[in-house]
Amino acid sequence: MSSIIYKIVPAVLWQDARKGGDFKGASIDLSDGFIHLSTADQARETAARYFAGQDGLLLIAVDGERLGDKLVFEPSRGGALFPHLYGPLPFEAVAWEKPLPLGADGAHVFPELDR
Template sequence: MLQKNKKGDRDMNTIIHITSREKWLQGQEKGIYRCESLDTEGFIHCSKIEQVVTTANRFFRGQGGLVLLAIAPSLVDAEIKQDKVPSHGCFPHIYGELNLDAVIRVVTFEPNEEGEFEFPVEFG
């Protein structure tokens, strides 16, 4: 398990979870975030910042109504593992529910006219 750092400083190892705005709002109402993959696979899929666009275009192409959850790993209560995905590299996975205070930024994530995603300028 990763060390916790409750300072609130920007975490240089920020990981990203792509989800629907609706699922994120449900998580906020419940006070904890879950997604289907936690039940079916045992973890919440995340990406490193440099993997976000490729992941989005592979799994969410043309889908609207999405948000990016920027997550500070040092604030996540559940265990995070870097899992190897054959032919795609290592991806961070959260093995449990996501505590909301670990989400340091939420950014609207919409595809362009061709249905493809580009890296949001909000992450500068």
């Protein structure tokens, strides 16, 4: 089983965070008190539910093993366990970042995901 988890984020917000040294989260993360992440099996539904029709997004792959005990899997949609990060996301934990474009059908086109 892969330790890779994912964050969908507007590219502008991510680039600003890179200049600042770490990623503290998007507005929903800041208001909820943790950074929302998804497993490979959850990422597509997260994109469809919370980012429908949004362009200019990045998919960030994060090595969950590098996050330590600040990464907690907690029940959310339908009781599924979602990864939540209680603290900033260190860039050293990022495995890769790729554009998450919209396809002709309006759905996001995902790269191959580690499962």
